[in-house]
Amino acid sequence: MGKTMTSMERVLTALSHKEPDRVPLFLLLSLYGAKELKMTPEEYFSKAENVVKAQLRMMKKYPNDCIDAFFYAGIEIEAWGGRTIFKADGPPVSGKPIIESIEQIDTLKAPHVSESESLQKVLTTIRMLKEEVGDTIPVVGVVISPFSLPVMQMGFDKYLDLLYLDKMRFEKLMTLNEAFCVEWANAQLEAGATAICYFDPLSSPSMIPKNLYMKTGYHIAKCTLSKINGPTATHFASGACLPILEETIESGTALVGVSTLEDLTTLKEKCKGRISILGNLNGIEMRRWTSDDVTRIIQGIIKQAAAGGGFIISDNHGEIPYQVPEKVLIDIIESVKKWGTYPLDWIDDHEG
């Protein structure tokens, strides 16, 4: 048996499509930190120190292979002048859209990261976490793609009207969002993030047809990702990606977050040696998994996607729900250690 790798070594080996000591596991525990510190989400996210404390504590309690520096999606909207609604037991959500009429786009200006207290809080968190963990474990930063951000900036229905009916204003908004996204991603990398997760749910074929994606989200992703000065993962937040997988690979991203609703074996066949897969545990069902469920599910996805590396186990939405019991997380960790240790000889034994 070889030596145990650090999380960073494990992840980098998997991303280079080789087999590390075991399958890496990303437990994306952002809001879960509030539960850990027994704080309301509002109190928890009010200080970088809280997030750092919880992340470091959870790194020991739930040993996995990344530190999640993500706060909540709406924090980017705070930088644009919007406000966030905090709830007792769920992710904070964006309040009233900052763009109430499409004409407002004509005079809209993109904010700068340095001017936003909210974003500075995230950068402080990343700096402090990096100082603590160095290069032993990846610190993951997050941006919302320029193409998906308007769902929060203006509301989904208004955004669809813009997308379909007002090409000029759509392009103006994309120019502003792209500048903001690149600045925000690079600021996180400079602060010490190892990689950036590019959340782009609207590009998923679950959300818009591929022909529209080819004219919009695809070009925006290619252009934006090329300006981000570090490795990226593209996440469709549980949306489908198979029909646009080739384009996602072409965009230059290293890792793709896949949905539990798509066939993992097919995804693996298409991704093998070309792009790594992040997924695909069902975070919603996870709340009521028994230990037996965890074993069956972890064995199943390892069989489907872990051979040859290029696979990181994670939930399919990008965040472990607050309602998932701690016991389930511990079971997942233990099960990945037991069944995910390379070489995966047990698979041949099981299949007789």
Added chain:
Amino acid sequence: MDNIDIYRAEFKKALLELNRLEVTHILEKVNKYQVEVDFVEDIMVPVLEEIGDGWEAGTIALSQVYISGRICEDLVEKIFPVNLDKENHSTSIAIVTYDDYHPLGKKIVYSALRASGVNILDYGFGITDAELIENVIRDEIKILLISVLMLPAALRIKELKETFEKKGYSLKILVGGAPFRFDAELWKEVGADAMGRTPLDALRWIKKWEGDL
């Protein structure tokens, strides 16, 4: 292929291409040459149903479901302006986006139902539980459609249902939205009477329950 199938195929194509002109043209053609055909019942509703099934099967995108519903709703309002009066409160059906500020799911179902000739009250989004309960009781709603985006909102439906029970108010609750798509058992856990995976699922449940009521 029968004429009606040809019209359905043309209508579906026009909707998915968001071609409003072609949609109106097909309506005119059907009214002129197929007098025995009821456009809404025989063409529009089955096509919306197919589009909903396509979303469920992963072959049609959510944006197409939304825009198709909107186009059909506008068309029905042109054909039957009186029947679908938005101020008409003579209905026992209502819809709400629960505990969230993202009303897209609700709008999709609302448009599809109105396009199918169903009168339905829209309670909007961002209203409190107390307001929702007061509205439901005041309007004598018997079927409440609840759309949610996030898991915590879905779980809170249980408390809402219990509040109605404590007040002795009986109604059917149909739930829909992302958390229910990812956990097929969740609707039972929250005490709903059924869940809808597609907009036209809502129509099927409404027809069934209206028959029972």
